[in-house]
Amino acid sequence: MEEKRENTNSIYIVPELLEDIFLRLPLKSILKFKTVSRQWRSILESKLFVERRGNLQKHRRKILAAYNCNYFMRPSIFPESRFEGDEEIVYLHCDAAQPSMTCDGLLCITEPGWFNVLNPSAGQLRRFPPGPGPVKGPQENWLLGFGRDNVTGRYKIVRMCFHDCYEFGILDIETGVWSKLRSPPHNMLPGSKSVCVNGSIYWLQISAGYIILAMDLHEESYHGVHHLPATWVTQETS
Template sequence: MAEEEKKPKPIYLFPDLLEEILLRLPLQSILNFKIVAKQWRSILESRRFAERRVEIQKNRKILAAVDHEPESRFEGDEEIEVFYLHCDCDDVATRPSLTCDGLVCIPVPGWVNVLNLSTGESIGFPSGPDPVTNYYDYQLASGYWWNTFPAFWAMGFGKDIVNGSYKVVRMFFDPNHYCEILDVNIGEWRKLLNPPPYKVDARRKSACVNGSIYWLELHDKLCVLALDLHTEVFRVIPSPPICSESDQVVNLENRLAIAKTNTWSDWKLEIRCLDAQEKTWSMTYTISLTSIATPRPWRVWFRPMAVSKQGNLFFYDSKKRLFKYYPETSSLRCLSLDICVISPFVENLVSLRPSGSYVPKTSGSRPSGFPNIILDQEKVKDKQLIVPTAQTTILQQL
């Protein structure tokens, strides 16, 4: 008899060593390895692994939307990468959204949708009947700095850094102040016992930094209103000494920042950051914008996104332009003249499967008026950003 072929001996890897190996693999491989063994799946779906995966990412990334295929587009450079989402129409590409750790929250009438573009998961939560307000009827008919969410909800989206859950926040102020929170892991709205102490402008985007959501208010009270997502307690933070209608509140490298355009003398962008004690604002960047040809510059707002390892700042404006600022030489470069930037982007392996009794929407119950969002297949192939499936539709459950 021929000698039987010897079977290779199985190799046992300690869980800690296995985790270190898996952390350094491309995202597509990580997602495919979930079916190898229960132990591997347990590691890959753990909160610890998802958080460590976010921490070790090196290259800065930008998430942008396109509603058409331009002749040429910015694909990134040696300091930053760009990932595109293809939308069916310009309305979706420019629809106000909120982001945190690579997750995207898109409120639409009747629904709040949360997407994880790294895993391809999406989930929608009914928002119930929208309230009605006439408060904004008596203000300016249009504002070039506004990002209006459905029904004039003041929206927020962020992560509770204590228990790791992601939460959607919405506030309404007419006639009474109240706030509701939805934990994505549970899937149910609940009303806070303590309402927000001040009204904030619902037409401004909020920012999430280190477990709190921040709203800038310039009308009823000049301040920054903050909500701790774990204790669910509001607090009031003094705003910078000088503010204007076009100011934008952002998360810049895990610090709360306000971007202000100054048009009184030389046109410039001023970016101030808040210290860890939330007491002092410091001028971080002063960028001359005189080299940018823009008619009526007072109608333009700017939002900083990321700082590269080389210390250069990336920011974009309301004219769909992307810029790179070099602090060492005080020089400014326009990277793209036609890009709809959504936010900075990081890979995130967190699951959107609710642990409570909430049943997610199925793919056949997508809200009307919300077209598909399609992934850039070349980026999927080259960057291995999104899990490959038979369908490339991100909103699979919408």
């Protein structure tokens, strides 16, 4: 019987170099590689490796890329993220019918029948129903806002509908409870983008006139509707 020839193409990689390679991999790959061999599993489960990867993740910048998805798919992070140099890009499904909203690094996105609040740094996604009861009117008719109550520190979602029905509500995402809001002093166009500044949400409407609607998240009341001179804004103003 012929002796088995030694495989001259195999390469031995020292454990220290393996660990440096593993540190640059996404979590999904690390979980897969644990099953390759006992040596790899030992490296990936060692206390030193876990600590080094944790410290590296703290300093690595992440980019969240959101794109439109099938209406019947719930938003979810892609099975694997991608790396561009030292930056990690995480891809997320979202519904383009409504603009996504951000506040203090949190992201609020919508899908039919749900509001989703994502904390990219912690990798946490919480989902909330769009109202206390059956919601009337199509989603594209909503005016939305997302921000932080400066007094309590709680994050809130505002949903207002001016077409087909008149429904106005605010959600405290800590308790998951919806409350009713009184009607704002002016009807606003659905889909207008919002921004939260110092505990108040502001909406800019550009149509025949130029209007800013503001709402205090703690008092849950409107504290100003400002008609701006036409010379201050254009159709491209945001």
